[in-house]
Amino acid sequence: MSAHIDVTxxxxxxxxxxxxxxxxxxxPRQQITVIMGPSGxxxxxxxxxxxxxxxxTDGTTITGAVHVDGQNIYAGDVDVTAVRKRVxxxxxxxxxxxxxxxxxxxxxxxxxxxxxxxxDYTAAVQHYLELAGLWDEVKTRLHEPATSxxxxxxxxxxxxxxxxxxxxxxLGDEPTSALDPISSQHIEKRMLELKSxxxxxxxxxxxxxxxxLADYVIFMYMxxxxxxxxxxxxxxxxxxxxxxxxxxxxx
Amino acid sequence: MAQNPIQSTATTRNQRVVVASxxxxxxxxxxxxxVITVLPIGLIAVVLIGLLxxxxxxxxxxxxxxxxxxxxxxxxxxxxGFYSFIVGTVWVTVVGVGLAIPPCILVAxxxxxYAGARIRLLAKPILDVxxxxxxxxxxxxxxxxxxxxxxxxxxxxxxxxxGFWGLFAVQQPTGFSVLAGGIVLAVMITPLIIAVIFxxxxxVPVDLRNASLAIGxxxxxxxxxxxxxxxxxxxxxxxxxxxxxxxxxxxxxxxVVGNIAQVPHSLFDAAYPLPALIxxxxxxxxxIPLYDAALLCAALILLVIILLFNIFATVVLKRFVK
Amino acid sequence: MRLQPWNRRHLIERIMQIAMIGSLVIVGLCLxxxxxxxxxxxxxxxxxxxxxxxxxxxxxxxxxxxVLNAILGSLYLASGATALAIVFxxxxxxxxxxxxxxxxxxxxxxxxxxxxxxxxxxVYGAFGFTLMIVLGVxxxxxxxxxxxxxxxxxxxxxxxxxVIRRLPRDLAQAALALGSTKLExxxxxxxxxxxxxxxxxxxxxxxxxxxxxxxxxxxxxxxDRIPTSLLRATASLPLAVFFQLxxxxxxxxxxxxxxxxxxxxxxxxxxxxSRWLAARLQRYTVK
Numbered sequence: 001m002s003a004h005i006d007v008t009x010x011x012x013x014x015x016x017x018x019x020x021x022x023x024x025x026x027x028p029r030q031q032i033t034v035i036m037g038p039s040g041x042x043x044x045x046x047x048x049x050x051x052x053x054x055x056x057t058d059g060t061t062i063t064g065a066v067h068v069d070g071q072n073i074y075a076g077d078v079d080v081t082a083v084r085k086r087v088x089x090x091x092x093x094x095x096x097x098x099x100x101x102x103x104x105x106x107x108x109x110x111x112x113x114x115x116x117x118x119x120d121y122t123a124a125v126q127h128y129l130e131l132a133g134l135w136d137e138v139k140t141r142l143h144e145p146a147t148s149x150x151x152x153x154x155x156x157x158x159x160x161x162x163x164x165x166x167x168x169x170x171l172g173d174e175p176t177s178a179l180d181p182i183s184s185q186h187i188e189k190r191m192l193e194l195k196s197x198x199x200x201x202x203x204x205x206x207x208x209x210x211x212x213l214a215d216y217v218i219f220m221y222m223x224x225x226x227x228x229x230x231x232x233x234x235x236x237x238x239x240x241x242x243x244x245x246x247x248x249x250x251x
Numbered sequence: 252m253a254q255n256p257i258q259s260t261a262t263t264r265n266q267r268v269v270v271a272s273x274x275x276x277x278x279x280x281x282x283x284x285x286v287i288t289v290l291p292i293g294l295i296a297v298v299l300i301g302l303l304x305x306x307x308x309x310x311x312x313x314x315x316x317x318x319x320x321x322x323x324x325x326x327x328x329x330x331x332g333f334y335s336f337i338v339g340t341v342w343v344t345v346v347g348v349g350l351a352i353p354p355c356i357l358v359a360x361x362x363x364x365y366a367g368a369r370i371r372l373l374a375k376p377i378l379d380v381x382x383x384x385x386x387x388x389x390x391x392x393x394x395x396x397x398x399x400x401x402x403x404x405x406x407x408x409x410x411x412x413x414g415f416w417g418l419f420a421v422q423q424p425t426g427f428s429v430l431a432g433g434i435v436l437a438v439m440i441t442p443l444i445i446a447v448i449f450x451x452x453x454x455v456p457v458d459l460r461n462a463s464l465a466i467g468x469x470x471x472x473x474x475x476x477x478x479x480x481x482x483x484x485x486x487x488x489x490x491x492x493x494x495x496x497x498x499x500x501x502x503x504x505x506x507v508v509g510n511i512a513q514v515p516h517s518l519f520d521a522a523y524p525l526p527a528l529i530x531x532x533x534x535x536x537x538x539i540p541l542y543d544a545a546l547l548c549a550a551l552i553l554l555v556i557i558l559l560f561n562i563f564a565t566v567v568l569k570r571f572v573k
Numbered sequence: 574m575r576l577q578p579w580n581r582r583h584l585i586e587r588i589m590q591i592a593m594i595g596s597l598v599i600v601g602l603c604l605x606x607x608x609x610x611x612x613x614x615x616x617x618x619x620x621x622x623x624x625x626x627x628x629x630x631x632x633x634x635x636x637x638x639x640v641l642n643a644i645l646g647s648l649y650l651a652s653g654a655t656a657l658a659i660v661f662x663x664x665x666x667x668x669x670x671x672x673x674x675x676x677x678x679x680x681x682x683x684x685x686x687x688x689x690x691x692x693x694x695x696v697y698g699a700f701g702f703t704l705m706i707v708l709g710v711x712x713x714x715x716x717x718x719x720x721x722x723x724x725x726x727x728x729x730x731x732x733x734x735x736v737i738r739r740l741p742r743d744l745a746q747a748a749l750a751l752g753s754t755k756l757e758x759x760x761x762x763x764x765x766x767x768x769x770x771x772x773x774x775x776x777x778x779x780x781x782x783x784x785x786x787x788x789x790x791x792x793x794x795x796x797d798r799i800p801t802s803l804l805r806a807t808a809s810l811p812l813a814v815f816f817q818l819x820x821x822x823x824x825x826x827x828x829x830x831x832x833x834x835x836x837x838x839x840x841x842x843x844x845x846x847s848r849w850l851a852a853r854l855q856r857y858t859v860k
Binding site for chain 2: 051053056058059081082083084085086088089091093095096097098099107108111112158161162165
Binding site: 273274276277280281283284285287288290291292294295298301302305353354355357358360361362365370374377378379380381383384385386387388389390391392394395396438441445469470471472492495496498499500501502506526529530533534546547550553554557558560561562565566 | 582583585586589590592593594595596597599600601603604606607608610611614661664665667668669672678681682684685686687688689690691692693694695696697699700702703704723726727730754755756757759780783784785786787790791811814815818829830833836837840841843844
């Protein structure tokens with residue numbers, strides 16, 4: 001197992017309040033890693049440290065390092081847009097951009113100028129919509145506004161849009177929490193299919209989802225990593241008292 | 252008998268009286284409030300009808316086309332053509348708004364999308380003070396700084412570099428000009444336009460920005476490709492709002508624009524906007540027949556144009572409030 | 574993943590940022606230029622005599638006297654107009670928010686207020702003057718106050734409406750749940766809770782009123798005496814500036830600049846004072 005993301009001594013403060021304390025963790029390549037823990041434990045903060053989304057909030061202080069493929073993404077000369085191209089994000093609620101379905105998928109590719117001809121773009125749009133399992137539902141209405149889709153379809157559109165910029169890592173911030181059970185299943189199925197090609201990191205608050213998806217789990221509590229390891233082992237035989245309590249539903 | 256401290260001292264009977272009186276007060280308050288609310292709507296109607304009634308003598312005597320497009324302004328001979336005043340107002344407004352738009356949009360975007368709390372805290376008092384400065388003080392500034400600037404610096408430059416083009420040629424080198432009026436107006440309407448555009452940007456959900464940033468777009472790409480198409484109607488409404496403010500501005504413009512009844516052909520020509528016409532002449536020379544009606548007709552023209560501007564802007568902006 | 578400094582995308586980003594900061598600096602410089610001009614030209618003539626005396630004989634040729642008549646006249650005009658405007662603005666704002674919320678009637682009233690807000694004060698002035706002619710009233714403090722109140726009303730009401738709209742829903746609902754009538758909610762919950770904002774709205778309107786020249790140009794008249802009655806004409810600072818600048822005597826024009834400085838100082842005091850007062854009052858509201 002080779003680590004794709006390496007976090008060393010990460011501390012995050014919102015103003016004076018500490019959100020993460022001395023987090024050091026490795027995320028394995030091309031597997032699904034699930035970050036779990038009670039709400040307010042810093043799961044999302046840790047996740048958003050991987051695509052440098054923390055700095056969008058005023059007054060955030062970050063110390064420590066996050067290495068993606070051995071490169072510290074917090075180093076001074078790193079281009080943040082390149083980081084975000086490599087580390088994609090699937091947000092909690094679907095966030096279609098106010099443009100057509102087609103343009104949503106095209107948006108990232110055209111920003112990064114990843115194709116040269118219109119035909120290439122169109123082919124790519126089809127490819128990524130297929131990858132997200134949405135193509136058949138939208139192929140006749142590509143130029144309708146993205147907001148005309150159902151919430152579940154919108155989230156798969158966001159997945160396609162994220163995949164289209166060819167990331168190596170996909171972050172999911174409770175990506176199914178706003179969806180109905182059927183749509184959630186859709187998304188989970190896609191993630192399992194895609195995990196051989198992408199390193200996936202998901203934050204979830206439902207234990208069952210963690211058990212369904214995880215190859216590797218990180219359990220956090222009060223801004224610290226309590227336990228991390230291969231999913232099967234952590235679920236069947238947690239080493240820490242806190243983890244066991246959480247798995248038994250004490251929290 | 253000792254009173255139970257938990258039990259209310261009020262008897263059921265006087266409880267009922269209290270409730271009834273409270274309800275009566277509430278009902279009356281509601282009626283009074285309602286009547287007061289009619290006031291704004293009534294006021295618009297009264298002003299419109301009042302001006303229409305008082306300018307009727309001239310409106311009924313001359314065809315509207317002659318009034319609006321007539322160039323002759325000789326009240327003592329009974330000739331009332333508003334064309335040069337209307338064009339003067341439009342020129343000054345267009346120059347003012349044109350100068351204000353680019354910096355206003357940029358500043359509003361900067362404050363809404365880039366600036367941290369510290370810069371915003373610094374910018375707010377600047378805009379507040381600009382908004383608070385009275386028009387007459389803007390006029391004094393225009394007279395002392397802008398008019399000399401136009402006369403001694405901008406005019407000669409323009410004549411030298413672009414003099415072959417009529418719009419930039421200097422025929423009347425006094426400094427009292429459309430350009431001076433436009434500059435003063437541009438600064439005056441800046442805080443209003445910035446405030447409105449800033450508010451509109453704030454109505455765009457954060458998720459939308461994040462969705463674009465998460466893909467690796469730069470901030471400007473996010474603004475240009477995601478936010479601007481969203482807020483464009485609002486920006487236009489903000490500009491229209493600024494334009495209507497500029498259109499009706501009186502004292503500040505009057506002090507720097509020269510007040511010569513002519514159709515300006517260059518930025519450096521003097522103009523005579525409608526509000527200045529009213530301010531300079533109303534209340535005097537009332538012995539000339541129809542003069543009073545003509546000036547109120549000018550006020551009516553001003554009012555109607557501004558009403559249209561404002562209703563348009565308000566209706567567009569309302570969509571963003573939700 | 575390294576930053577490429579001359580990447581086209583980042584170049585555009587840099588250029589736009591520089592343009593934005595540049596624009597902000599230009600706006601700041603404009604303010605600086607205005608204040609500097611007014612202070613530099615106004616301060617030399619700003620004597621104690623200017624603010625403590627009324628114009629004496631020959632004042633308009635550069636002789637003795639000051640603009641106390643205009644200072645007091647403006648304060649009377651703006652205070653009266655503000656007081657009058659509150660009487661209507663506060664009920665309208667309360668009614669809009671606590672009784673009507675977002676009904677069609679409320680939308681119509683708001684549209685009307687927006688439209689009124691946009692009407693230039695010269696139109697109010699001209700309208701007021703025609704009305705005075707019809708009624709046979711002469712230019713006076715009272716007429717000035719009424720027309721200025723029309724100018725202030727939409728400014729104040731819109732600001733109050735905005736403040737009350739931001740009041741958390743739960744707060745009003747908590748009071749309603751206890752069996753309050755809407756009037757009681759308005760008077761006991763909404764007003765105390767939004768008092769800082771209401772004060773800001775009132776002072777905003779006051780500041781706008783005291784600086785307005787076009788509304789009082791025909792309606793309040795101009796006199797060298799300090800007004801003693803609502804029915805007498807009164808001077809005002811904006812017009813004092815305007816008239817003094819219109820004379821051929823340099824000394825009088827210098828005094829015009831000083832008058833402009835006085836007006837600016839008053840307006841800035843009101844502007845900053847309202848913020849200070851709002852911050853003080855903020856302590857008594859529920860966060």
